[in-house]
Amino acid sequence: MAVALGWDTAREPDEVLASRLLVAVRPGPKHEEPGETEGLLRPHRAQIESWLAGGGDQQRPLRLTKVHTLLRRRGVWVPYSSLHRFAKKHCGFGRQRATVRMVEPSPGELAEVDFGYLGLIPYPETGRRRKLWALIVTLCHSRHQYVHFTHSMKLADLIDGLEDAWEFFGGVTARVVLDNMRNAITRADHYDPTFQRTFAEYALHRGFVIDPAPVAMPTGKPKVERNVSYLRDNFFAGEDWRDRDHVQREAISWCLGTAGTRRHGTTQKPPLVVFEEIEKRVLKPLATARFDTPEWAGCTVHPDHHIQFRKALYSAPHRYLGRKVTVRGDRALVRIYRRGELIKTHPTQSPGGRSTDYNDYPQEQTAYALRDPQRLIRQACARGVSIGSFTRQLLSGTFPWAKLRQAQKLMRLTDKYGAQRVDRACRRALAFDLINVRRLERIIHHGLEDEATSSAVEQKVLPLEAKFLRPADSFTHHPHKEEDHHGDQDVTEDRPEEAAPLGGDDHVARSHGLRSQDKARTPGRPGVDPAG
Incomplete structure (x- = not known):
């Protein structure tokens, strides 16, 4: 068979001849001819490829099970396993995508950030248990990392965790890769994402570039992605935690000890050693104060x-x-x-x-809003001397705020009637000691403001005659007995003590002015018992 395949017996056989001979003696069909099932599917190959690729009016790719159903509707009855082999062989279905190992980032260039859920821990403020999240920041060159624990994944928690990480590392990387989380990326896009305003301000404050990972692609940040499960299994699981602060303190020791001194599977070097020797000195320094999250x-x-x-x-x-x-x-x-x-x-x-x-x-409402008596007095003095004096007396006393509305009304009167007319009315009111804005307005309304200054003779206030005024000795009492040296008076039981009449002789009651029954009861008269 080797000779038939072209082997020259004078030479040693080579690997090419051995490969041909292997193909010739291998069991099975020598030529790949389509079987019966493949012959049924070949006419529909273009349609199957279109269904699996999507696009056009269809938009989304179809599952192979749906393709199998659609083929049956067209009268193509084949087993699903045969369809799977045909799609895999001719349509590229299920073909694994080739991966490309990216160039390792230079020291201080890149940090990857990711949130991961760990579990429940006690929360002393409520006595209940709360969810605990870990924000992991990994330096991609050295694989050194920092972990910040929080009970939520809000923007303030993200920024606080990054600030703690930069302080832990002693510097900032040039670029930060993170998920398309809502609190940092407002609109996720493969080419032109929109950053949240506060997070963009924070990136400018610290001087790093935001580089969001592709949407729904964990391989966009592979160096931090595996650290979530590593942190959960190696550090968090199986421990008795008191609160979040307890977890945070132990995590720093774990980052510097267990995670920092282990031999990394990719670099085959301890992350902490690489960080201290190479990466730490090339990080951007923390030139500004800690970011105040707005x-x-x-x-x-x-x-x-x-x-x-x-x-x-x-x-x-x-x-x-x-x-x-x-x-x-x-x-x-x-x-x-x-x-x-x-x-x-x-x-x-x-x-x-x-x-x-x-x-x-507005300027006309400022005085009312301030409720400042001195400001109203200054405004009144600027409008007239008598207006200022009237306002000063109006707002004098312990509680000037009780008369603020009257003072404000006085200011409005100057706008209505003019400052000169109101000033003359105030001069007349002050002459009569009449400190009342409502009555001042009546003076202006009746046109009496000029009477106070029409005559050169100074007008005086004359008191009215008192009709019922009694002389002063009417309120003086004259006792019949003088006090002894002990201050006691002798009381005579035989005759009653007569009270001195009040006032003068004109105020003494006459007997002819009494009724008959009152005369009988008058002390000292016959027929009346003085003892009672």
């Missing part, structure tokens, strides 16, 4: 000239009343923007607090 929100300026942000109130200028504004708040300041322009800045208030700049109100 919060952004869209608000409306309400009719009271305030917006509500994080359960506190902040004033905005009057011209933006009813407008939509953008608010940025951090630990120190709250900034209000309108179409990208900064229009107001306030110190941050706690929930329930209020920060008001009274200059934001």
Whole structure:
């Protein structure tokens, strides 16, 4: 057979001849001819490929089981196993995709970030158990890592974990790869993703480039992906944890000990050693202070000239009343923007607090809002000397705020009748010590403000005659007996003590002015028992 295949017996056989001879003696068909089932499927090959590839009006690829059903509807009855072999051989179905090993990143170039769920741990504040999440940050060159534990996966938790990681490493990488998590990536896209505003500001603050992994592709960050299960199995599982802080303290020791000193399966070197010798010195230094995570929100300026942000109130200028504004708040300041322009800045208030700049109100409403007596007095003095004196007396006393409305009404009278006319009315009211704004308005309404200054003779207030005024000795009592040296008086039981009449002789009651029954009861008269 070898000679028939072209072997020259004078030479040693080679591997090419051995391969031909193996094919000739191998059992089975010598030529690959299509079988009966394959012959039924060959005419539908293009349609099967179209169903499996998707696109066009179909949009999504079909499963092979659905293709098997559609072929039966067309009268092609073949076993599913035969269809599977045909699709795999001729249509590329089930073919494993080739993988390409990427170039290893240079030191300090790349860090991969991923969240992973670990389990439940005690939560002392409520006495119940809460979910615990781990934020793993892995340096791709050395494979050294840091783990930050949190009870949620909010943006503030992500930024706090990254800040702790940079402090742990002593620097920042040039690029950060992370999942398309909602709190960091607003719109996931393979080519042009949209970053969340606060996270983009944080990346600019720290000086790294955000590089989101492809959507639904764990191989986009392979170096941190396997560390989630490694952390869960090697560190977290089987331990008795007290709270989150307990887990965090032990995790730092684990990163520097167990995970940092192990021989890595790919690099065959301890990650901590590679980090200390090579990567640590090329990281970007932490040049700025720790990032103060802000919060952004869209608000409306309400009719009271305030917006509500994080359960506190902040004033905005009057011209933006009813407008939509953008608010940025951090630990120190709250900034209000309108179409990208900064229009107001306030110190941050706690929930329930209020920060008001009274200059934001219209000028005519500022005095009313401030409730400042001295400001009203200054305004009154600027409008007239007598108006200032009237307002000063009106707002004098312990509680001037009780007369603020009258002072504000006085300011409105100057706008209605003119400052000069009101000033003359105030001069007349002050001459009569009449400190009442309503009666002052009556003076102006009746045109009496000029009478106070029409005559050169100074007018005086004359008191009216007192009709019922008694002389002073009417209230003086004259006892009949003088007190002894002990201060006691002698009381005579034989005759009653007569009271001295009050007032003068004109006030003494006459007997002819009494009724007959009263005369009988008068002391000292016959027929009346003095003892009673």
